Amino acid sequence: MSTSLHHRAIENLGTRIVTGDLPAGHVMLAEQLEEELRVSRSVIREAVRVLQSLGLVETIKRVGIRVLPSSSWNPFDPLVIRWRLAGEGRGAQLRSLAELRSAVEPVAAELAAANAPVKLRHELVDISHAMREAGHAGDVPRFLELDIHFHSLLLSGSGNEMFANLMGQVAETLTGRTVHGLMPDHPHETALQWHVDLAEAVAAGDGPAARDASDRIMRRTMAEMEPTWTEQPRVFIPVRHH
Template sequence: MTADADHRTLHNRVLAELGPAIAAGDYGPGHVFTLESLARDFGVSRTVAREAVRVLESMRLVLSRPRTGITVRPAAEWSVYDPQLIRWRLAGPGRMAQLRTLTELRAAVEPPAAAAAARRATPAQRRALSELNEVMAETGRRGDLDRFLALDIEFHRRILELSGNEMFAGLSGVVAEVLAGRTQHRLMPVRPRPEALCLHAHVASAIEGGLPEVAEAAMRSIVREVVEALDGAGDGAPPGATAAG
């Protein structure tokens, strides 16, 4: 997704190891670190350990208190929208669960976002979206799955941005992650289903035509299929013919 965390600095490397471990539940809520132990275990200075802890603290993963140490907080208190945390969880054992919650979130947000785009986008933006859709459809029909995925991500990302709501736009990384993750998990057919392509076309033309309700309904159809596909598939169950979304 977005430029991965910069591993040039030492505290980021500590973070890249400690963060995923906590996110994965290796250290349960209530587990206590000390700066001393972190510095020792990671072979870094206290200062570097402190900077890493600051970041974890701002994500509400841990609580740092004098005399007590650095305590892991219960997962319910974490800042679950933090892009870093999302990435960590997607990289860990909770990947499938996280993919589910993110897909449900996507299903909630994208239809209203499409409606908003139909209301607010400029003519040029509408046209560009339709053109993008056509390239995407053509690529899908050709069966170039990698390139199709990239275009699909771009399509959804652009709608979120055209919604004119930065909170919606802020989820574009999440959507990219979900779409890419779904492909990795073979939850996608080799060739996108014609019905799905058709629905995408409806979304694009409804946005171009300034029809919020139509855009919202079409997008709702897309995400409904996606949610059902994910619900149907067990943890790694074989896909039937699923959506393209």
């Protein structure tokens, strides 16, 4: 029970901060939050600790819990990504993630062609064919599950642990696009074929072909999603002087 209360408190406060309901500079008191969310002090303390780790709040002695500006948030954390995708800044979040994936995934595909274990190469091919079947059938939940698995395998197969640690971000992006109705029920045949091409290039150890197929997938993704972010401002993080 305490775990679900803890989760609910994090979701409640995190969503309100990221959507701007609790703006930067806003100060909250633990006792007020206890009363408002009807939870114990220990649940609030744990929730605040998580939000602090994400860069959303800071605690100030004899003042309270202060909301921090978006430039302080951890933009790579899957929770922050999910909350941003649920709010008005969805387009900007999708753009940032799509640009990150466009920069990383083609390189990861080329590295996977050179480095991935044999078992992973075979699994990638199997998943690509299963994706095509699910896409043709219009099985959206199954397609999402396979799509996440496919791109996670690709990042993992690169043999670069920093790329592999982007799996959570990619999963939240693909989930968010599906949940918010930004994915077609029947993916385009060309896109399905490109996933097969990519998997087969990785399996064959053809780095340039793998990179090219991944690049084509990402360019199409960017083109499809661009209307969601046309009017959205970019975020410029201040450079800190050390």
